[in-house]
Amino acid sequence: MGESGRYLYAVTRDVDPQALRDVPALSGGTLEVLEHDEFLAVVSTVDLDEYGEEALRVNLEKLEWLEKAAQTHHAVIEAVSDLGPVAPMRLATIFLDDDSLNRRLDEWRHALTQVLDRVAGRLEWSVKIIAANGAPGASGTRDPDNRPASGADYLRQRKAAVEQRSQRESESQQEAHRIHEVLSARAVATRVLQPQDPRLTGHHGTMVLNAAYLVEAAEGTAFAEEAASCAEAQPHLEVDVKGPWPPYSFAMLEQR
Amino acid sequence: MSETPDQVPAARAYQGGMSQAGRPQPANLADILERILDKGIIIAGDIQVNLLDIELLTIKIRLLVVSVDKAQEMGIDWWRHDPMLSGRAQALEDENRELRERVDELESGKGS
Numbered sequence: 164m165g166e167s168g169r170y171l172y173a174v175t176r177d178v179d180p181q182a183l184r185d186v187p188a189l190s191g192g193t194l195e196v197l198e199h200d201e202f203l204a205v206v207s208t209v210d211l212d213e214y215g216e217e218a219l220r221v222n223l224e225k226l227e228w229l230e231k232a233a234q235t236h237h238a239v240i241e242a243v244s245d246l247g248p249v250a251p252m253r254l255a256t257i258f259l260d261d262d263s264l265n266r267r268l269d270e271w272r273h274a275l276t277q278v279l280d281r282v283a284g285r286l287e288w289s290v291k292i293i294a295a296n297g298a299p300g301a302s303g304t305r306d307p308d309n310r311p312a313s314g315a316d317y318l319r320q321r322k323a324a325v326e327q328r329s330q331r332e333s334e335s336q337q338e339a340h341r342i343h344e345v346l347s348a349r350a351v352a353t354r355v356l357q358p359q360d361p362r363l364t365g366h367h368g369t370m371v372l373n374a375a376y377l378v379e380a381a382e383g384t385a386f387a388e389e390a391a392s393c394a395e396a397q398p399h400l401e402v403d404v405k406g407p408w409p410p411y412s413f414a415m416l417e418q419r
Numbered sequence: 420m421s422e423t424p425d426q427v428p429a430a431r432a433y434q435g436g437m438s439q440a441g442r443p444q445p446a447n448l449a450d451i452l453e454r455i456l457d458k459g460i461i462i463a464g465d466i467q468v469n470l471l472d473i474e475l476l477t478i479k480i481r482l483l484v485v486s487v488d489k490a491q492e493m494g495i496d497w498w499r500h501d502p503m504l505s506g507r508a509q510a511l512e513d514e515n516r517e518l519r520e521r522v523d524e525l526e527s528g529k530g531s
Binding site (some may be wrong): 171214216223230237250252259279319367387405412 | 515
């Protein structure tokens with residue numbers, strides 16, 4: 164084993180470190196909980212041959228390595244989130260030693276405290292709304308009974324189809340917005356995220372809403388039920404509800 | 420976790436139906452990555468992870484996440500285009516091309 168570093172998964176407080184004893188750490192290491200004033204830093208030792216700057220540049224691009232690292236990192240954060248408030252770190256936040264890590268916690272003390280206060284007792288729910296693209300025959304397919312008589316006629320038909328599609332899209336946007344308002348009323352905070360790329364998710368249609376909701380842990384079930392009933396009321400919209408997540412989307416620091 | 424990472428093929432499909440027993444839902448990897456790369460707390464550690472690299476990385480992941488088969492099935496060839504191009508811009512471009520072809524066809528007298 165070469166030089167080693169300290170990989171920081173998350174910062175928390177008021178949890179029993181023993182409860183994390185059996186959670187697997189990266190690279191077969193052991194999870195440790197370091198106490199630093201009111202904070203508990205969840206860390207493990209990693210080999211810099213695997214997690215140094217050069218190695219990371221290579222490893223992060225290997226899907227198998229990345230998948231394992233991402234899932235282990237996420238599983239640790241979920242385990243912490245089950246116990247108490249969690250301020251999750253981005254993947255691959257690594258220090259050379261504990262002194263350096265503690266100095267950084269001191270530097271970010273105020274912001275970390277704010278994040279932990281904000282997320283304590285709350286969890287994140289993700290809601291994505293997808294509108295199907297167009298009705299059959301609206302574009303692309305050619306209806307033999309409705310053949311354009313001329314080039315100009317054809318262009319008129321296409322123009323009408325495009326306008327119809329854009330109107331349907333704007334109606335879907337408005338419905339998604341109404342659902343977002345209903346769900347926001349049940350949330351402590353909300354964040355509207357970038358719509359995901361259909362080429363990444365494989366969904367068909369337009370993602371008209373990708374939002375995260377910070378919800379009181381005790382109200383999670385009611386939130387999910389509300390989302391499901393919104394979905395039922397709008398059968399032509401696909402409403403994808405996932406949760407509860409650790410509050411990743413609400414643990415971002417103000418200074419960015 | 421009871422996963423068997425050694426058996427994961429490099430170009431596995433991460434969408435629906437390909438889940439092996441006992442493994443987390445494959446689609447979750449995209450959701451997990453969205454969160455652990457883009458969200459959460461970004462504190463600079465002692466080990467520099469270049470931000471630009473992370474951005475490039477997400478683009479590469481998007482490529483890898485969709486398996487080659489799935490990609491072809493969906494008619495994906497977007498790595499030949501600007502990766503920043505949105506789906507809508509691409510659709511408009513496609514429609515534009517279709518229209519131009521159709522107009523050419525009509526003008527040459529074949530389509531009417």
